[in-house]
Amino acid sequence: DTAVSQTPKYLVTQMGNDKSIKCEQNLGHDTMYWYKQDSKKFLKIMFSYNNKELIINETVPNRFSPKSPDKAHLNLHINSLELGDSAVYFCASSQDHPRLGSGANVLTFGAGSRLTVL
Amino acid sequence: GQSLEQPSEVTAVEGAIVQMNCTYQTSGFYGLSWYQQHDGGAPTFLSYNALDGLEETGRFSSFLSRSDSYGYLLLQELQMKDSASYFCDRGYQKVTFGTGTKLQVIP
Numbered sequence: 001d002t003a004v005s006q007t008p009k010y011l012v013t014q015m016g017n018d019k020s021i022k023c024e025q026n027l028g029h030d031t032m033y034w035y036k037q038d039s040k041k042f043l044k045i046m047f048s049y050n051n052k053e054l055i056i057n058e059t060v061p062n063r064f065s066p067k068s069p070d071k072a073h074l075n076l077h078i079n080s081l082e083l084g085d086s087a088v089y090f091c092a093s094s095q096d097h098p099r100l101g102s103g104a105n106v107l108t109f110g111a112g113s114r115l116t117v118l
Numbered sequence: 119g120q121s122l123e124q125p126s127e128v129t130a131v132e133g134a135i136v137q138m139n140c141t142y143q144t145s146g147f148y149g150l151s152w153y154q155q156h157d158g159g160a161p162t163f164l165s166y167n168a169l170d171g172l173e174e175t176g177r178f179s180s181f182l183s184r185s186d187s188y189g190y191l192l193l194q195e196l197q198m199k200d201s202a203s204y205f206c207d208r209g210y211q212k213v214t215f216g217t218g219t220k221l222q223v224i225p
Contacts, residue, residue, distance in 0.1 A: 041203055043161065043215040090160060104151055104166035105209050111160050 003027050006091045006110035013081060014118055020077045021113045023091030031055075031097055032074040033107065034066060035090040043090070049074055050097050081117045088112045122206055122216030129222045132196055138219045139190045140206035148209040150182050150189040155218075156202045164191070166209075196223050 006023040013019055025032060033056075034046040048056035049068040063079045078085060091110040121143040130136040140150065149168035153161040167173050167182035167189060179192040193200055201223045206216040 041155075041218055041220070043205060043218070045214065104149065104163075104168075106151070106163045106166070107153075107161070109160035109162070 001026060004091055004093055004108050004110040006089075006113050008113060009111060010114050010116075012116045012118065015081055015083060017081050018077070018079045019081060019115070020075055021089055021091075021115075022073070022075045023110055024073050025091075025093040025108070026072065027093055027095075027108060029093035029095050029108070030071055031094045032068065032071070033092040033094075034074065034076050035092060035109075037088045037090060037112070039087070047074075047076075055097070078115075081115075083117050086115055086117045088114045121214065122208060124204075124206060124216040124219045126217065127220045127222070129224060130193075130196055132198060132223055132225050134196050135192065135194050136196060136221065137190050137192050138204050138221065139188065140216055141188050142206070142208050142216075143187070147184075147187075150180070151207040151209055152180055152191045153205045153207065153215070154202050155205065159202075161205060161215075164204075193221075198223050198225070 004025045031050045033048045035043050036046055037043050046058055046060050047066040051071050052068045065077045068074045090112045092107040094105050094107050096105040123141045151166045152164040154164050155161040165180040167180050170182055170184055172179055172181045177194045182189040203218045203220045205218045
């Protein structure tokens, strides 16, 4: 069983379209994240949810809207896609709460979703 | 700005030892974690140092010096499969990764 699964794995779309990426974890973790990894391989956090509550919201355009229907799911919806949105988007989960935990806060990542905007 | 600094690239020979450094800002620090990411793959957790000193797990060791705001990942008996990017993270509030070091192992 895949611990953190995200779909789709590849997404090619035109500028201006709206798309969603889904993520599910079966680890029983309380916290989930979305990261963006650009062509320079820099991993940047976008959002984090703990038990369906938004706890981290980095400086991300409001075209990006996360939704967490329950603590096992965190979806990412992107409106009006732009060329600069092309990247690999990783979903991750952890048991620890990033603002309270002082331990390793080990992240388990999904396989990534490669978004290409034409 | 970026609060974790790592060299961008390192090349080492198969069978050798390589050290990859990470320096960080001290504002908000719990411990230093390391992740490995192969090209086209997802980052995977390698190790965590909460206290100063060396932590060893097989061929991989990780070191932390809080007084120097510095840590490193040491890989011994390098294998070709170790070619990957290695990220450090200071585990504070949000998980913020360093810029990553791309390790290339050559025969």
